[in-house]
Amino acid sequence: MFTKVLVAEDYEIANQGIIKVIQEGLGIQNIHESKYCDDAYLKFRKAFQENEPFELLITDLSFKEDHKVQIRTSGIDLIQDIRKIQPNINVIVYSQESRPDKINMLFQKLDINGYVCKGQNAVRELVSCVQGVFRGDTVLPPEVTEASTDNIVNLDxxxxxxxxxxxxxxxxxxxxxxxxxxxxxxxxxxxxxxxxxxxxxxxxxxxxxxxxxxxxxxxxx
Amino acid sequence: MFTKVLVAEDYEIANQGIIKVIQEGLGIQNIHESKYCDDAYLKFRKAFQENEPFELLITDLSFKEDHKVQIRTSGIDLIQDIRKIQPNINVIVYSQESRPDKINMLFQKLDINGYVCKGQNAVRELVSCVQGVFRGDTVLPPEVTEASTDNIVNLDxxxxxxxxxxxxxxxxxxxxxxxxxxxxxxxxxxxxxxxxxxxxxxxxxxxxxxxxxxxxxxxxx
DNA sequence: GAAGTCCTTACGGATTTCCGTAATCGAAGG
DNA sequence: CCTTCGATTACGGAAATCCGTAAGGACTTC
Missing domain, CATH: 1.10.10 (Arc Repressor Mutant, subunit A)
Incomplete structure (x- = not known):
């Protein structure tokens, strides 16, 4: 299993929830957290430079603005910047978004490894998503797999x-x-x-x- | 401090996060959780009938629909029904809603004891909110206290x-x-x-x- | 009662939307 | 070379929007 994980999520309680779940459900102990994209990026770069890189990034997409001025304002920026440093990093997005086309966009454009919808069954989904990504799978959420390709409008x-x-x-x-x-x-x-x-x-x-x-x-x- | 708490929140990870925070931050051990309003209500009634009532309810407002048919579909219903059983129960609402008028409505119409916005500082706010409610205070979130009435358009x-x-x-x-x-x-x-x-x-x-x-x-x- | 204010309604006109038809052009294929 | 197809563009007309002015009624205030 992964041994070193970074959780980027601005909502503290969700953050704590993720940590609890992957600690207790998967036995991962070395978990770091970040409330800001920029902070997450710096933690990531530091770990990489010190030759103790993270193996998995679990990140939200939207980070609310607050007093701290941020260079990166969304998980998308974060993922892109981190990939520049360590292209093969595993990324799981954990977000509210449940629209299939939006989620598909993440897999296509950002090449993420897994996606979990914030929701009622997020605990189970997150655990199995991490397990799947560890096996090298690309883990789509049920929201996407169940929604057959119908009813999707493709916008350029x-x-x-x-x-x-x-x-x-x-x-x-x-x-x-x-x-x-x-x-x-x-x-x-x-x-x-x-x-x-x-x-x-x-x-x-x-x-x-x-x-x-x-x-x-x-x-x- | 409170000794017996019920957490009603449909998003599992948020649920786990709340539990972690009030366990570690306040030392409360006897914490029960519910993903559904009806389930929360039943747990509550059972505890009351068995003379081991809950002292605090921490609940979300919106509960997503899923396959389980629910009588109560929102935290508002839950609060009202629980108050019928145990009028003096302490209630803290933990929700996304950040509009001052909506939040004020909760205090006025439901007479809740505290409100915490899902957000970046929710951990600290939740801890101090529980502490405040335990002291008997009514704890408004900074979103309400800080929001001067300017810049708000009132729609009828x-x-x-x-x-x-x-x-x-x-x-x-x-x-x-x-x-x-x-x-x-x-x-x-x-x-x-x-x-x-x-x-x-x-x-x-x-x-x-x-x-x-x-x-x-x-x-x- | 007169004056002022607020809400509702009527109307007109410039602009914009929405939806046809039709012409043009480049790329693809026989 | 010619045809077909799709994308782009031009144009026109009925409908809708947006924004004035103005008039009538209900209410308060002096």
């Missing part, structure tokens, strides 16, 4: 940008101007209309406001 | 309904029709326009889509 970067701008109150004309200024194509109002129509269909939205509300609810923005 | 039920309908993609005409059908006044398109304009000002929104996005982000919908 352009779609996300569109939704982002709309949710910030820009009109389509303004978006067009912005795109042209940034020399991003396509940038005609007509194309944006088309893309939006497709999103309306995909999400069964009646209008822009509805669309943004849906996407916000899904946590995609 | 009509505003909320408006925002709700808009976020579901209804047009203003459709909302007007709905209001007239439900015999709710005011119900003219003009008034709705006015109310909306005020919301635009309040939230510094550029248009309806922006407004809904802002309100969603604030968690008011």
């Amino acid at each position: 970067d352009f779609d996300i940008m569109l939704l982002e701008e709309l949710s910030q109150g820009l009109t389509k004309k303004e978006i067009v101007q912005k795109l042209k200024k940034l020399k991003i194509t396509p940038n005609s109002e007509s194309t944006i209309d088309k893309k939006l129509s497709k999103l309306f269909d995909d999400f069964k939205a009646k209008n822009t406001t509805h669309l943004v509300a849906i996407v916000k609810d899904l946590g995609l923005l | 039920d009509f505003d909320i309904m408006l925002l709700e309908e808009l976020s579901q993609g209804l047009t203003k005409k459709e909302i007007v029709q709905k209001l007239k059908k439900l015999k709710i006044t005011p119900n003219s398109e003009s008034t709705i326009d006015k109310k909306l304009s005020k919301l635009f000002d309040d939230f510094k929104a550029k248009n309806t889509t922006h407004l809904v996005a802002i309100v969603k982000d604030l968690g008011l919908l």
Whole structure:
């Protein structure tokens, strides 16, 4: 089993909970904790430089802002930065997010090894996830494996940008101007209309406001 | 210090975290846990009937639905039902909610003894909250005591309904029709326009889509 | 009773949204 | 070479949004 683990989670009680579970459930003793991404990164680098590297990172995704100014504000940044130092580090994300497409994104873009949803069965899932990752498996949560590929809308970067701008109150004309200024194509109002129509269909939205509300609810923005 | 405590929290890891904290931080040993409101209620009643009642309830507010059909679906129900049995039971709510008005409502309507926000400093807050409640204090979280009343937009039920309908993609005409059908006044398109304009000002929104996005982000919908 | 305020309603107009049709262009394939 | 297909763009029109002005009613205040 892993012998040295770092837990990055800003909510202290969740942090303590994770530690309790992997201590008692898996017998891991050398567990370090961090409430901030930057702190986690520094702990990680120090351990690596001293030739006593961590073998597993268990991290949340969202870290609430507080008075401490942080360079890294999300677990995603943390993972990317840590991977630059130690590319083969095992990473398990433990987060609220339960949308399959978001979780899949983590596996695809960040190449994480496991994911556990904060939830009712998180103890069992976390234990078996750590065990699975230790065996070299990629451990998807039931939220993803059970959700067959249906009902998943795939958004590309352009779609996300569109939704982002709309949710910030820009009109389509303004978006067009912005795109042209940034020399991003396509940038005609007509194309944006088309893309939006497709999103309306995909999400069964009646209008822009509805669309943004849906996407916000899904946590995609 | 309290000797017998019940922890009701559906997220297992948070549950374990709470137990660890009040065990190690306060030396309480007799801690029972529950993932479901109904289960918590039954444990509570049993203990009371056997003359070994709990002295403190630490409970979450929201309990996720799952396969088990529950009579009580929220911590609020749980608190009310338990108070019927043992009116003087001490109650601490441990929840995500950080909006001052919502939290104040708990103290006013449910007469809870303490509140702790899930967050970065929850360990310290929880420990001192339990200590305060043991002394007989009413322990408000810093989120409430620090939040000066500025910068808070007060929404009435009509505003909320408006925002709700808009976020579901209804047009203003459709909302007007709905209001007239439900015999709710005011119900003219003009008034709705006015109310909306005020919301635009309040939230510094550029248009309806922006407004809904802002309100969603604030968690008011 | 008069004046002021607040809420509701009506209306008009500039702008924007939403959704058609249609033309253009490049890439892929026979 | 030609056809097909998908992506982009142009354009137009009905509907909806956004934001003024203005008028009427209920209420308070002097």
